Amino acid sequence: MIERSGEFRRAGKALAVGSACPLRRVLVTGCGDGLFAAQAASAHAAGLGLDWRAVGPMELLVGADTLHESDRVVAISMSGNVDRTVEAATLVQAKGIPLLALVNGDGGKLGKLAGTKVSLDLADVAGFLCGTASYTATSAALLSIADGIADAASPALSDGLVEAQRAVLAASEAVLPAVTGMPFTGVRLLSAGADTGTASYGAAKLVELTRLPSWSADLEEFAHSQYWSMPATDLVVVIAAHPVLADYAAESCRALSALGVTTLVIDTAASPVETATHRITLPPIHPVLAPLVTALPLQLLAYRLAEASGLNPNTRRHLKDDETRFRVSRLLTRRSLLGTGL
Numbered sequence: 001m002i003e004r005s006g007e008f009r010r011a012g013k014a015l016a017v018g019s020a021c022p023l024r025r026v027l028v029t030g031c032g033d034g035l036f037a038a039q040a041a042s043a044h045a046a047g048l049g050l051d052w053r054a055v056g057p058m059e060l061l062v063g064a065d066t067l068h069e070s071d072r073v074v075a076i077s078m079s080g081n082v083d084r085t086v087e088a089a090t091l092v093q094a095k096g097i098p099l100l101a102l103v104n105g106d107g108g109k110l111g112k113l114a115g116t117k118v119s120l121d122l123a124d125v126a127g128f129l130c131g132t133a134s135y136t137a138t139s140a141a142l143l144s145i146a147d148g149i150a151d152a153a154s155p156a157l158s159d160g161l162v163e164a165q166r167a168v169l170a171a172s173e174a175v176l177p178a179v180t181g182m183p184f185t186g187v188r189l190l191s192a193g194a195d196t197g198t199a200s201y202g203a204a205k206l207v208e209l210t211r212l213p214s215w216s217a218d219l220e221e222f223a224h225s226q227y228w229s230m231p232a233t234d235l236v237v238v239i240a241a242h243p244v245l246a247d248y249a250a251e252s253c254r255a256l257s258a259l260g261v262t263t264l265v266i267d268t269a270a271s272p273v274e275t276a277t278h279r280i281t282l283p284p285i286h287p288v289l290a291p292l293v294t295a296l297p298l299q300l301l302a303y304r305l306a307e308a309s310g311l312n313p314n315t316r317r318h319l320k321d322d323e324t325r326f327r328v329s330r331l332l333t334r335r336s337l338l339g340t341g342l
Helices: 005-016 033-040 042-047 057-062 083-094 108-113 132-150 161-180 195-210 219-224 243-257 291-308 323-333
Strands: 026-030 052-055 072-076 099-103 116-119 187-191 214-218 235-239 262-268 278-282
Touching: 005 072, 005 099, 005 116, 005 132, 026 033, 026 057, 026 083, 026 132, 033 042, 033 052, 033 072, 033 132, 033 195, 042 052, 042 132, 052 057, 057 083, 072 083, 072 132, 083 099, 083 108, 099 108, 099 132, 108 116, 132 291, 161 262, 161 278, 161 291, 187 195, 187 219, 195 214, 195 235, 195 291, 214 219, 219 243, 235 243, 235 291, 243 262, 262 291, 278 291
Parallel strands: 026 052, 026 072, 072 099, 099 116, 187 214, 187 235, 235 262, 262 278
Antiparallel strands: none
């Protein structure tokens, strides 16, 4: 992905000039991991001066009348077969709005529909969890696409990224045994800014892999909503890679300790959250690249909690063996795949 960053940048530049109508908004749409990655890239895009909006495909369908030829749309789907994403892309095409599809492999229906597509061409490196490699790869691709749309140069993906990822995994392995041996009743993932998407991603992976009730929220909004029904036996995970967020995370962890709540914080050495029960500290990394690192401890947390609960994270048989639930999932999101086993 690092070697191909120029390819994604060129795709973004082509999208920006894909219409005679000057660029107004960049609408980045997808479901699940695609939407979370769009959110994770939003702070970088805003810093480039782009009106970048991470929106679900339902928002595009419901707000069809607000679409304008000055918009640009990036539609994300690894399989290319998510019903609502394909329907939203069809609407965008019908309105003559420039569309770029970000897919993996041939991109299924979305790849055939879109006039322009770019593929990650990436095999998932871990059988235990769909989206393990493709989530960070999608996020990296979107950072480069945003650079291309804005015609701007940003920190190279190679600037310490791989080293930082290895370091945070090692730090996670050292900390998580003390966390995952506890009988939690659920997990709450909290953050703000770019890592709101990362928190949502982590919650989705946890609920899929562990069957533990898992939720994500803005750090402040949690105090006004989820907090009131949260048992003290839940684990609270806070992603606090930004120094401003770290200050608020420290206050929140101090407060939650009065209830006996266990907290796990992903922080930085420059802005430590010393009031947390457990900490995974990021190595020095450019803020633009932080979302490519903060997702990794959440992936490992999901893996270890699955093992601790007696599920096999390498097969995920608990998903497909529940035949009724799996079939209903396809009725909800991928009707075209019914009966294919996918």
